[in-house]
């Protein structure tokens with residue numbers, strides 16, 4: 433079987449787990465002008481426990497903490513989300529969060545920062561802040577067979593930064609029959625890669641995406657509205673778009689650090705004929721893993737059995753067909769890896785013929 437591995441695929445290494453040294457640690461979170469940030473959350477990404485929150489001095493004390501390599505996400509309302517991968521082994525660490533976005537648009541003035549196709553424009557009916565928002569169809573429902581875009585005119589410059597994060601508010605009503613809004617990025621202005629998608633119904637909510645895997649590039653961002661030939665709805669509203677790029681002097685979050693859990697990834701996204709599914713870090717002799725493809729209604733479309741005899745790193749291709757070998761409809765699908773009924777990892781993908 434021929435499997436294409438993308439050039440930017442994440443490499444996952446094995447980790448030797450040694451008995452951990454325990455340390456007492458104080459983590460301090462400050463704004464970039466050195467004021468303590470109270471209520472900042474500190475999350476350890478490979479740990480399912482609740483995040484820690486800083487006190488009024490911007491501090492968290494962690495006692496009996498296992499020293500080791502951790503991937504961390506540190507955030508507070510109104511600041512960047514800082515991703516760091518750090519060897520935690522000493523008594524204190526200080527992190528600085530940027531509070532002023534590099535790019536900011538509340539859509540109150542105009543759309544001069546964006547290039548649009550189709551009906552993308554500013555809504556004067558619905559807004560999160562002020563009286564205007566960005567909308568795919570400001571005067572009503574989007575139309576059948578829509579395929580329109582709204583792109584940041586200027587590429588964002590991630591060549592000299594150490595942390596990159598976009599945040600925005602969105603609310604949407606998008607028909608669950610294959611219609612979606614997609615956020616994607618490009619490093620050349622012509623090839624677009626998946627970052628996130630939105631479908632169904634949601635009230636205003638904040639969204640945040642880490643762009644650290646794109647550091648070193650000039651990056652274009654765009655929202656796309658894509659609709660099938662039947663079933664329409666109000667569409668998506670976006671407000672308070674912010675890009676944070678900071679270069680704080682702490683080590684950069686590295687996507688290629690060893691990961692401590694079983695990894696599932698899929699590409700390309702969207703896909704047409706073949707979806708590559710990469711499984712990394714499967715455990716031998718731990719019983720069978722099950723790989724299931726589910727539609728947006730949560731229905732199992734196809735089941736793929738993976739035996740424990742397979743190697744810990746396994747690549748599988750899904751041809752976009754269901755269990756009866758019928759071609760699946762366009763839309764969003766979830767690839768779920770589970771073991772003995774327990775979900776281990778899930779990846780979302782979009783099928784477009």
Ligand SMILES: [Ca+2]
Pocket residue numbers: 538539540559560561562563564565671672
């Ligand atoms: Ca606004």
